[in-house]
Amino acid sequence: MSRVLVVDDSQFVRLRTAKLLREHGHEVLEASNGREALEVYRRERPDLVLLDITMPEMDGLTALREILAADAGARVVMCTALAQKATVLEAIKVGAKDFLVKPFEPERVLQSVERWGSPR
Amino acid sequence: MGIDEFVGAVDAGLRQAGRALSAMLGQPVECRPEAIRRVRGAELQKAMAELKEPVEAVYIAVQGGLGGAALLAFSAESSRELVEALTGEAPPGELGEMERSVLAEVGNVTVTSFLNVLGERTGSVTAPSVPEVVEAPLATVVGRATAALHAPGEDGVSWLLCQARFEAAGRRVLAQLAYLPRPASVAGDPA
Ligand SMILES: [Mg+2]
Secondary structure, X not given: OOEXXXXXXXXXXXXXXXXXXXXXXXXXXXXXXXXXXXXXXXXXXXXXXXXXXXXXXXXXXXXXXXXXHHOOOOOEEEEEOOOOHHHHHHHHHHOOOEEEEOOXXXXXXXXXXXXXXXXX | OOHHHHHHHHHHHHHHHHHHHHHHHOOOEEEEEEEEEEEOHHHHHHHXXXXXXXXXXXXXXXXEOOOEEEEEEEEHHHHXXXXXXXXXXXXXXXXXXXXXXXXXXXHXXXXXXXXXHHHHHHOOOEEEOOOEEEEEOHHHHHHHHHHOOOOOOOOOOOEEEEEEEEEEOOEEEEEEEEEEEOHHHOXXXXX
């Protein structure tokens, strides 16, 4: 079981992702933008962050940098609807572990959580 | 890039959006382009008039090389049908945050699928804004999207207007997808 922070500005996407993860025994925390994600991360230190890119207040790439600045060992998987190389490469360069393309295929989400979200 | 390539990308992008929504929801969703037209800004509202007022529209601004403004609009009635088909629950009278986020996500998936196709075909990098769901008269919705790109009175290049049909859970819902490329994005627009 992992503690996963699901960050997305879409309530619908958070709900669906959280439901999928809970059904598979994971504990889920939620945040609706980058700023909130950073707060929850500092407080809760989850095993893994699933981080949307396009969000109001603070976007995902900025949040990724801030989370890594707060905890160099943070494990973050980026989620984006845009399968575009430039964004992927930048996030990986900054330190994201993996990349999920939205809309999510449930299998891919679970695989990524299993691979990167082992409890610490 | 030429306007024909934009048309091709709208077509391929919509089909891809259907596959993407199916994968997300675990139920078959089809998204089919019907007629694709090019419409001058001044005529857009008339061309979309078959949508019953008020409309429910998802607005996305697109930054980058082939950027512009995108609108996915439904009549209020069909937006409710689509939400019900996708979530299995009838929405309340007024759309709440959850229902609006369903529509926003449909708009997001549809527009970004189109942008992905553009990116694959041209190597261009685009960045969509956070989708905004607006319930308003069609004129307001269209005016706002146009104002984001043009000075008043400046007609710019023509909109691409695509009637799209979403099918899920035995329901058919019609929508209008409109894309206004920033003038600098389009070469030789002869309209
Ligand atoms: Mg988002």
